[in-house]
Amino acid sequence: AQSVAQPEDQVNVAEGNPLTVKCTYSVSGNPYLFWYVQYPNRGLQFLLKYITGDNLVKGSYGFEAEFNKSQTSFHLKKPSALVSDSALYFCAVRPGFRDDKIIFGKGTRLHILP
């Protein structure tokens, strides 16, 4: 079955330190990969996506993600965390270009400690 796994329910990082939020997926073919962020009482905001090309994708607010096909991973990273980065982060996969259904991970709550 197609799935997305975010192994950590919560990640705590001190402000100024680098952060990583992990994501692995199980989808056949060449999926499209996404990261979204959700702030309290808000919808999802798009951060970045991988479709093809360079394995390192840069997105909004200084975030980037690295696609690793052999490990089927798409970890979200940021070199220096801000307190304002504290939010709920979702990894998602769209199995194919013609498939508009997105499969989401369970989400990882990121706490940036001042």
Place this chain on the structure above:
Amino acid sequence: KAGVTQTPRYLIKTRGQQVTLSCSPISGHRSVSWYQQTPGQGLQFLFEYFSETQRNKGNFPGRFSGRQFSNSRSEMNVSTLELGDSALYLCASIDSSSDNEQFFGPGTRLTVL
């Protein structure tokens, strides 16, 4: 360009009632998807509409239905509400000119008592 609009933002219903939620996509987008977000199940795909036709459907009971109008606005309906239907319902507007990227609205928070 205006974003995705969802109305109402908050709704309280009782078991057995029905509810209709509305979504207006970004101007020019002809496709919308609906998702249910709960703490236990996370985000789950409900259905997707394109040009007034349902193109894809998730694994939800028949109590959940939707439709899309000629102006691309979409509604979803839940009949015979159950406590477990309490959730944040998110609508996404799909940009077919940009790799079918999805832009999410703020959601409708439904509470079933």
